[in-house]
Amino acid sequence: MDVRVQSDSFDAGDELNRFTARVDGAGAVVSFTGVVRDVDGGLIAMEIEHYPGMTQKAISAMVEQACERWALADVTVIHRHGRLEPGAQIMMVLTASRHRVDAFAAAEFLMDYLKSRAPFWKKELTRAGADWVEARDEDEAALKRW
Numbered sequence: 001m002d003v004r005v006q007s008d009s010f011d012a013g014d015e016l017n018r019f020t021a022r023v024d025g026a027g028a029v030v031s032f033t034g035v036v037r038d039v040d041g042g043l044i045a046m047e048i049e050h051y052p053g054m055t056q057k058a059i060s061a062m063v064e065q066a067c068e069r070w071a072l073a074d075v076t077v078i079h080r081h082g083r084l085e086p087g088a089q090i091m092m093v094l095t096a097s098r099h100r101v102d103a104f105a106a107a108e109f110l111m112d113y114l115k116s117r118a119p120f121w122k123k124e125l126t127r128a129g130a131d132w133v134e135a136r137d138e139d140e141a142a143l144k145r146w
């Protein structure tokens with residue numbers, strides 16, 4: 001299990017290759033990389049804040065819960081903080097298991113958790129000003145399925 005909360009960018013290909021190389025006996029590796037998107041063309045940057053100890057502990061607890069629910073060989077979660085511009089990688093989830101069903105389910109569970117419950121505070125900086133990002137109903141609904 002590897003949980004990283006960092007300001008530095010990461011190379012998704014390198015992360016996937018290292019993860020896959022260290023997983024022994026897995027028949028499935030699932031990888032998801034989230035990217036900062038600019039929905040309406042006005043986003044300048046997103047600023048992501050967190051409390052380091054609390055954030056690391058909360059994400060690690062969710063990874064442990066995923067490992068209890070599904071038969072996983074390994075998990076990596078990377079989430080960035082700081083100022084990120086559109087197109088920047090914001091997070092990555094990697095899961096491995098003997099079979100694809102567990103790897104996919106655990107990855108989706110972790111992505112839904114990161115989107116809705118991980119203790120990050122996000123502010124969008126646009127041409128019109130700055131606004132804190134509020135929870136969205138569809139993100140909450142996605143989390144309820146677990």
